[in-house]
Amino acid sequence: xxxxxxxxxxxxxxxxxxxxxxxxxxxxxxxxxxxxxxxxxxxxxxxxxxxxxxxxxxxxxxxxxxxxxxxxxxxxxxxxxxxxxxxxxxxxxxxxxxxxxxxxxxxxxxxxxxxxxxxxxxxxxxxxxxxxxxxxxxxxx
Numbered sequence: 001x002x003x004x005x006x007x008x009x010x011x012x013x014x015x016x017x018x019x020x021x022x023x024x025x026x027x028x029x030x031x032x033x034x035x036x037x038x039x040x041x042x043x044x045x046x047x048x049x050x051x052x053x054x055x056x057x058x059x060x061x062x063x064x065x066x067x068x069x070x071x072x073x074x075x076x077x078x079x080x081x082x083x084x085x086x087x088x089x090x091x092x093x094x095x096x097x098x099x100x101x102x103x104x105x106x107x108x109x110x111x112x113x114x115x116x117x118x119x120x121x122x123x124x125x126x127x128x129x130x131x132x133x134x135x136x137x138x139x140x141x
Contacts, residue, residue, distance in 0.1 A: 005032070006023040006025065006032070007021065008020045009076050018107045018109075019076040019108045025098040025101070026098060027098050030095055031085055033095050034075065034087075034096070035067065036055070036057070036066045037065065037069040037070050038059075038064075039064055041061065041064055044056045044066070056068075065094060074096060079125060082127035083110045084098065084108060086111075112135070121133060
Protein backbone atom coordinates (compact mmCIF):
# COMPACT_ATOMS: atom_id res chain seq x y z
CA UNK A 1 0.00 0.00 0.00
CA UNK A 2 1.38 3.38 -1.00
CA UNK A 3 0.50 5.92 1.69
CA UNK A 4 -0.73 9.42 0.92
CA UNK A 5 1.95 12.09 1.52
CA UNK A 6 2.30 13.18 5.14
CA UNK A 7 0.55 10.15 6.63
CA UNK A 8 1.64 7.12 8.67
CA UNK A 9 -0.33 4.14 9.97
CA UNK A 10 0.19 3.23 13.63
CA UNK A 11 -1.62 1.64 16.56
CA UNK A 12 -4.50 3.87 17.69
CA UNK A 13 -5.90 4.36 21.19
CA UNK A 14 -9.31 4.87 19.53
CA UNK A 15 -9.67 1.71 17.45
CA UNK A 16 -7.06 -0.72 16.09
CA UNK A 17 -4.88 1.15 13.62
CA UNK A 18 -5.09 4.87 12.95
CA UNK A 19 -3.87 7.42 10.44
CA UNK A 20 -1.29 9.84 11.88
CA UNK A 21 0.21 13.07 10.54
CA UNK A 22 3.94 13.06 9.80
CA UNK A 23 3.91 16.72 8.71
CA UNK A 24 2.07 19.87 9.77
CA UNK A 25 -1.38 20.28 8.25
CA UNK A 26 -2.58 23.88 8.61
CA UNK A 27 -6.28 24.57 9.16
CA UNK A 28 -8.16 24.24 5.86
CA UNK A 29 -5.34 22.32 4.12
CA UNK A 30 -6.14 19.16 2.17
CA UNK A 31 -4.84 16.08 3.98
CA UNK A 32 -5.54 13.52 1.30
CA UNK A 33 -8.05 11.74 -0.90
CA UNK A 34 -9.80 8.50 0.04
CA UNK A 35 -8.62 5.76 -2.31
CA UNK A 36 -9.95 2.27 -2.93
CA UNK A 37 -11.99 0.01 -5.14
CA UNK A 38 -15.12 1.70 -6.53
CA UNK A 39 -18.19 -0.46 -5.79
CA UNK A 40 -21.97 -0.05 -5.79
CA UNK A 41 -23.68 0.78 -2.50
CA UNK A 42 -25.43 -2.60 -2.68
CA UNK A 43 -22.02 -4.31 -2.77
CA UNK A 44 -20.87 -2.03 0.07
CA UNK A 45 -23.77 -3.22 2.27
CA UNK A 46 -22.95 -6.86 1.44
CA UNK A 47 -19.29 -6.40 2.37
CA UNK A 48 -20.19 -4.51 5.54
CA UNK A 49 -22.18 -7.49 6.84
CA UNK A 50 -19.12 -9.74 6.59
CA UNK A 51 -16.48 -7.47 8.13
CA UNK A 52 -15.45 -6.59 11.65
CA UNK A 53 -13.69 -3.40 10.54
CA UNK A 54 -15.33 -1.29 7.85
CA UNK A 55 -13.05 0.52 5.43
CA UNK A 56 -15.86 1.58 3.09
CA UNK A 57 -16.72 5.20 2.31
CA UNK A 58 -19.85 6.41 0.48
CA UNK A 59 -19.28 8.67 -2.51
CA UNK A 60 -22.72 9.78 -3.64
CA UNK A 61 -25.49 7.47 -2.38
CA UNK A 62 -24.97 5.14 -5.38
CA UNK A 63 -21.28 4.28 -5.24
CA UNK A 64 -18.74 3.72 -2.49
CA UNK A 65 -14.99 3.18 -2.15
CA UNK A 66 -13.60 0.12 -0.39
CA UNK A 67 -10.33 1.35 1.09
CA UNK A 68 -9.28 -2.15 2.12
CA UNK A 69 -8.68 -2.80 -1.60
CA UNK A 70 -6.27 -0.30 -3.13
CA UNK A 71 -6.37 2.18 -0.26
CA UNK A 72 -3.71 4.76 0.55
CA UNK A 73 -3.92 4.83 4.34
CA UNK A 74 -6.80 7.29 4.58
CA UNK A 75 -9.09 4.31 5.23
CA UNK A 76 -7.49 4.17 8.70
CA UNK A 77 -8.85 7.60 9.65
CA UNK A 78 -10.84 6.84 12.80
CA UNK A 79 -14.01 8.42 14.16
CA UNK A 80 -13.97 11.01 16.94
CA UNK A 81 -16.80 13.07 18.40
CA UNK A 82 -14.21 15.91 18.60
CA UNK A 83 -12.47 15.54 15.21
CA UNK A 84 -9.50 17.52 13.87
CA UNK A 85 -10.46 16.95 10.20
CA UNK A 86 -13.53 16.70 7.98
CA UNK A 87 -14.49 14.91 4.81
CA UNK A 88 -15.93 16.54 1.70
CA UNK A 89 -17.01 14.94 -1.58
CA UNK A 90 -16.23 16.97 -4.70
CA UNK A 91 -16.98 15.69 -8.21
CA UNK A 92 -16.85 12.05 -7.09
CA UNK A 93 -13.64 12.48 -5.06
CA UNK A 94 -13.70 12.02 -1.28
CA UNK A 95 -11.27 14.50 0.29
CA UNK A 96 -10.07 15.14 3.84
CA UNK A 97 -9.27 18.64 5.15
CA UNK A 98 -7.85 19.90 8.45
CA UNK A 99 -10.47 21.48 10.75
CA UNK A 100 -7.64 23.01 12.78
CA UNK A 101 -3.86 22.92 12.73
CA UNK A 102 -2.65 19.31 13.02
CA UNK A 103 0.88 18.60 14.22
CA UNK A 104 3.12 15.64 13.37
CA UNK A 105 2.30 12.65 15.58
CA UNK A 106 -1.40 13.56 15.98
CA UNK A 107 -3.99 11.02 14.93
CA UNK A 108 -6.23 12.35 12.16
CA UNK A 109 -9.92 11.90 12.98
CA UNK A 110 -13.29 12.80 11.50
CA UNK A 111 -16.85 12.56 12.80
CA UNK A 112 -18.30 9.64 10.83
CA UNK A 113 -21.86 10.89 11.61
CA UNK A 114 -23.68 8.21 9.54
CA UNK A 115 -22.23 4.80 8.66
CA UNK A 116 -23.18 1.27 7.64
CA UNK A 117 -22.68 0.32 11.29
CA UNK A 118 -25.75 -0.16 13.52
CA UNK A 119 -26.85 2.95 15.44
CA UNK A 120 -26.07 1.06 18.66
CA UNK A 121 -22.33 0.81 17.78
CA UNK A 122 -20.49 2.28 20.78
CA UNK A 123 -17.91 5.04 20.42
CA UNK A 124 -14.65 4.89 22.36
CA UNK A 125 -13.02 8.08 21.06
CA UNK A 126 -12.38 9.43 24.56
CA UNK A 127 -13.44 13.00 23.69
CA UNK A 128 -14.93 15.12 26.49
CA UNK A 129 -18.02 15.63 24.33
CA UNK A 130 -18.31 11.96 23.23
CA UNK A 131 -21.92 11.15 22.32
CA UNK A 132 -21.40 7.44 23.06
CA UNK A 133 -22.20 6.12 19.57
CA UNK A 134 -20.44 6.29 16.20
CA UNK A 135 -23.57 7.33 14.29
CA UNK A 136 -25.25 10.62 15.07
CA UNK A 137 -28.76 9.97 16.27
CA UNK A 138 -31.48 11.63 14.19
CA UNK A 139 -34.51 12.77 16.12
CA UNK A 140 -37.77 13.75 14.49
CA UNK A 141 -40.62 15.43 16.24
